Amino acid sequence: MGRNWSFRGCAVTASAILLGCQTALALPQNQGGNDVVALPVPAWVIVDEAGIAATVSPVTGTTNGATTTFNPPPATLLATGTYTLLPSGIATTRTGLAPVATATGKGDAGIFLACDKYQGPGGPFCQPEPGTVLYVGYTYYVTWTPRRFSSGNAKVAVQLTPEDGKGTTSEMFPVSRGFWAWTIDDDFLRLAGRESISVELSLLQDDDTTPADNDAQKHTGPTVYVMYPPPLVPVKSGNGPSVIAIAVPVVVAVVVLLLAGLCFWSWRRHGTVPIVGALGKVRRRSSGYGVRKSASERVGRGVGGGTFGAPSDKPGPNINIQLTDRDSWSPTGTGSRNVFREEMQRQERQR
Incomplete structure (x- = not known):
């Protein structure tokens, strides 16, 4: 960052305390590839709601004989995780620091690590890394190092060039600013008529005139992918995801x-x-010998001539059955009597 972005006294300290309590949605990139390399405690940047930034430089000292770092970056900026990138259109999984920093407060407010990538792949850009997936509805930080530019008075603008060629350019600002807050709204994809689109980020540098002039120098940066958030990623509203x-x-x-x-x-x-x-009034019906059936339902109720059938509201007549010896039921009977016939006649008379 430029020298004119040094400490701002109590205002910076107060902002650091407030923003340090927030959970960052995106953490700084891993500049060493797939492995996280132990580096000196880096400087970090606080951005307020209006987009005004201040750089915080950690200081190492001794307290009671122990080495202590004062004003270190919040732990969320140094945490590592697993991320999926699309640097060449093919999904690549990488473990390390986050490839992009996201504004977590109102407006442009948030925190990110100061960029110090002077040259090499992606230089002078630090974030977002090539292949990063960005979602509509969020604000992301595009960061670069001012040390890459020879003139401290240079002005730059961020150019967005989608794959369909219909690019847009931001307003111009001093290169020493070191970042640009990019809020992606619905119109970005709606006007393109796409569900997702790749976008090339570039810096247009000009010392004295606007980027539209022919003498503007272009610094090509990373290509990222913009798409709608999946259902499990709620669009940020206010101070964070919707509960x-x-x-x-x-x-x-x-x-x-x-x-x-x-x-x-x-x-x-x-x-x-x-x-x-x-x-x-749907009730379960029991089949067979259920406990809910009455005795008359289980054995039947006498109807008419003593046969068993459907239940009846009116009980049938009493049928008196005389029990005799088995031999007496013979058609011929014993002696001159026909007991079977007599019994049938007796039952007929009772009807």
């Missing part, structure tokens, strides 16, 4: 489980399903 987008599915799942448990309990206990049972 409702996370809580609603959980509440719905709990309610469904409770209703299923209530229905099962009611079916086992009362033989009815709530609501369905109230509307249609």
Whole structure:
């Protein structure tokens, strides 16, 4: 960063305390490839809501005989993770520091590591790295090192060149600023008529005139991919992701489980399903010898001439059956009597 962006006293310290409590959505890139190399504690930048930035330089000292670093970057800026990049259009997984920094407060407010990449692949840019995926609805920091430019009075503009060739250019500002906050709105993809698009980032440098003049020098930067966020990545609103987008599915799942448990309990206990049972009085029917059947339903109720059939509201007549010896039921009977015929006649008389 330029010298004119040094400490701003108490204002910087207060901003550091406030922003240090926020959780960064994106962390600094790993400049050493796939491995994280131990480096001296780097400087970091605080950006307020209006886009005004201040550089914080950590200082190493001794306290009670122990070496202590004062004003170090927040831990979120130095944490590592696993990220998917598309440097050549093919997904590549990389573990290290984050390839892009995201504004986490209102407006352009946020924090990121100061860029010190003077030359090499991607220089003078630090973030975002080539192949980074950026989502509509977020604000990202495009960072570079001012040391790359010979003139401290140079002015630059960030040029966005999508793959369809319809590029846009930011306003001009001093190169010493070292960053540009890029807010991606819906129009970026809607006007392109695409669900995703690759965009080349460049710096247009001019010492005295506007980038539109022929003497503007172009510094080509990384190519990134802009797309709509997936369903699990809520669009940032206010100070962070929407809690409702996370809580609603959980509440719905709990309610469904409770209703299923209530229905099962009611079916086992009362033989009815709530609501369905109230509307249609649907009850479970037992088959065979169920405990819910009455004695008359299990054995049948006498109807008419003593046969078993469907239940009847009116009981049938009493049928008195006389029990005799098995031999007496012979068609011929014993002696001169026909017991079988006599019994049939007796039953006919009782009707």
